Amino acid sequence: MSTTTISVKDQKHTYTFNLERMTIYKQSKIIEARDAEAQLFYLFFYKDAYINTVKAKELKPNSHAANAFEHGVTFRAPHPLIDAIIAASGPYKKHRFNDLFPKLQKQHTLQETTLIATFFESFIKKEQLLKFIKTLYNEDRRSGKMYACYRIYRVAQAFAPTHSWVKSLAGELDFKKYAPLYENLDASLFEKDPIYVEQFLYENRDTPERFNQLSTFLQQQGRWIDDIALSIDRFNKQQSNELYEAIHEKIKVHFESDDLIRLLEDLYERAPNLEPLQQDILDTYLKQDQPERALKLIATHHIELHPSQVKTFDHIVDHIDLESSSVSIEELNTVIGSLFTTIPRQAEALLQKAIRMLMKEHSISYIQQWLNPLRDVPEAQQTIAKVDQIQELEDDPNKQLQLGELYYEFNQLNQAIECFSWEMELNEQNPKPVQWLSKLYNELGMNHEAKAYQQLYVDMVKNG
Incomplete structure (x- = not known):
């Protein structure tokens, strides 16, 4: 959530x-x-x-x-x-800062407390922060911890390199033996001074070697949030299948369901044309029963579904809600048209569903125009012909039975009832519209009307 x-x-x-x-x-x-x-x-x-x-x-x-x-x-x-x-x-x-800093010393090392203090330079005067850092330095110095002092000095040097106190520390004789360790990132620093190591690797993370070292370092500290964030940042700068696969493996360990989808969508916004990413998002949409999103993705990239994806799409296509889909009415015809090349059977089902949706609020002539982009698609011809036929029969009093049957095919039960009622009045001896009316009222749950027309149908057949 x-x-x-x-x-x-x-x-x-x-x-x-x-x-x-x-x-x-x-x-x-x-x-x-x-x-x-x-x-x-x-x-x-x-x-x-x-x-x-x-x-x-x-x-x-x-x-x-x-x-x-x-x-x-x-x-x-x-x-x-x-x-x-x-x-x-x-x-x-x-917290008030006067209360915060003593608390930090109990929860963190003096070097960590020094580093945290530098976070607040925009909110506390720099001189005041350095005064506090100096007390931390002196505490380690009184204890004879010269390397701990040197680590604090390096944080202070990065924070205020021109400050007189910081500059005065550069001449400390005890510090000169530590400096060579930092010149070439000695391996011992990963244990001795992880704060410096992380900052160095962060600043040089654009090189593959340093990024991999940083990623391993963060994983060893259990900081998977940082590792994923920096992996996404690297992917954003240098999009490739290899980098994507590495991120995907990381996020699958820590996220599932909606959160997994949101992270994949974040990556997709950065690299919409990466095919493995498209396939993974599609798989996730299908597994999470999100057919509207799957439909949009398939149509946008003309994705060819694998057999397992086709099977899953079959299961969810029946309850796809086109009205709540991110695909607008204006582009839905093009979307469905593109699906006929990859999943024709499902595309036909979606076309039928779309026409039923349109019939609720639009005229047949509007739907005919909406179907124009699909008129060259062979698999769509039969459905389009039925819509055209509805337009032809709408004002023909002698074709109301046929018109009602067409409306029924598109699940427009009220229009079908009007047609069959009209046909029943025009052809009083024909039991067919009566039979249809009994069926439709039954499907609408109107049992009293359904039984009445069923009895009328039985009587007509018996007397006929």
Whole structure:
């Protein structure tokens, strides 16, 4: 089920926010949402863990939040990946920063707390954030943890490279022995400094090698939401069957039913002409009993159905609702016409269903015009001829029995009753229209009328 709202507690009050979009950037996620007065808020996450909600203000250039919305991977709500992160985190409470930062130190390492603090540069003065980061650095220094200090220094250097305190740390003699590890991404860093490793791989993810390393890294951390999001981003930039198949395998593990369809449709919007994707969406539509969507997809791409798909389509074509289909009346004739080349039997069934639908609100002459694009389709000729015949017989008093039978074929029972009633008046000795009237009233559930005409029919046959 799609998540479109979220409740956030602020002291004693709880507010409902409407979700708008989520961006995934390095180790963070930011969800943009609005309250009932349309005021904008940001919900911050570290990896998959909720951190805080802040009221939006103009984002400082090159701040973490500004970079996230400019360079991150963004999805508009509703979206299954947004649903997944909302379900995985919470409860959602708005904290004052003075209360938040001490809490972070209890839940995260000092390096992680340093990184999280940098997320809020647009909402807290940079000098104040650096003052807090300095206390974290000094805590590790007092404990003699120089490599832990160096890891905090590298986060601070990326955050404020020109700040005097950060620049002063560059000359630390103890730090010089660590620097070579970072020059060529030493393998030991995957364990020693995963924060740096992830940021490096994220920034270089456009190369296949680094992307594969990042994907493996995220999977090892159990961060499948990030892995799928970055895989979609890569697919968006470089569409190929190989990349699609890799994403499809990932999303099948975590999503099913409607969420799976929504993710496949997201990919389809990015690469509508990718044949394996078309087939997978079609399979999913058929399995989930969504014939209207399947019909639109088949017609759009002239997809040739596999035998198993034809069999499944057979099962669902009877209850396809053309009135609620995304295919408009104006293009439905073309859609059905295209199906005759791949699934002629099902196309004929859909044509019959479409004509029955049109007869509810349109004249026969309108339907004849609507059928014009199909007049060169051999398999449609018999049905079209019957519609043309209805037009010819409508004002012929001597052909009402035949006209009623044609209306019955298209399930227009009330029109058929009018025709048979007229025929009965014109040919009082003919039991055929009476028999038809008994049948039709019975199908309409009008038992009293059906029995009356049945008895009349019996009497006519007996006396005839």
